[in-house]
Amino acid sequence: MGIHFYDSCPMSPMTMETRLKPARAITYAGVPCLVWAEDALSFAHFVPTEMFALQLLIPDKDIERAAEAITSSLPYRRLTEPHKDWLDFEFMDPDQWSCFPNSIRLELTLPQSSRHEDDPVDIYIHPASWFYFDVKDDSRSVSLVPPLAPANSALRFPTRTAFLDSLISNILDPPTGVRHGKLDARLFTYISYINLYTLRAFPRVLPNGDLEPEHAAVSASLKPENRRLWESNIRNTYKGWIDEVTARRAILEGMGRVAEARKPFPKDRCFTWKKGSQARGLHTSTLVGSSASSSKALLVRNPMPTPPNAAISRAFTRAQNILRKRG
Structure with missing residues (x-):
């Protein structure tokens, strides 16, 4: 099956x-x-993804105001329990802790018969610091007016570089101090979408080992501490999350950012689960953290059992298969 690229949303x-x-x-x-998330991928970067929850990044101090602005003017209600998509895979974490403990979840209250098919049923309002994003820094985001109507002029969408930096930072420096398997899978999916649909030059790696110019420019645009993970995805040299976290911290140390480099190492429940499974004689060779290539490691980390995660996993698998054939 082929792939269709878009030059507009x-x-x-x-x-x-x-x-x-x-x-x-x-x-x-x-x-x-x-x-953020799928809406940003589709509207700003022309990725033909399915739409799920509307995810928004808001300055930390303003998330309550943001929620109130929606619930006071539109038919949405606030829910206190985390969405099932926020809960980690049960086989990794029986407690299924939430990846967004500080986010606000809203749900559409209109009856099904009164809804527009494009109304977001769920809205996630995230404190921007959770994704290491400064919403007020306009150099890291763009406006889509035009083509959007002037009423959208205050809305911002992440640039490709800012999007990638944010995703990688969250993966390798999880704000909770604990790796979240389901969130990691989703964020890696976003990275693969960006790589597939916004970077069209192939082969990605030249015979001399250099990245081709378009990919090299993207790598150079990223924060130094985030380039290694992104390039490992492109070069199929991904070894595992722990190796990448360790390497990133060494880079931060070399840059003089000692406090960031020496903060407590994040816990890896996936690695802990893998060791326990091996002790019980279970087959775990397909888990992330093995020495598998990047494409294989990323594909197997997406055992998403229920929608919308299943839909994302299928799309991610297709994208990775295409990249392997073309790269």
């Missing part, structure tokens, strides 16, 4: 405007708002 203008209605409510209240 694959979603209709009506879909975009409908999806962004809650985000506009936030900006109308004077709160900075950056569109």
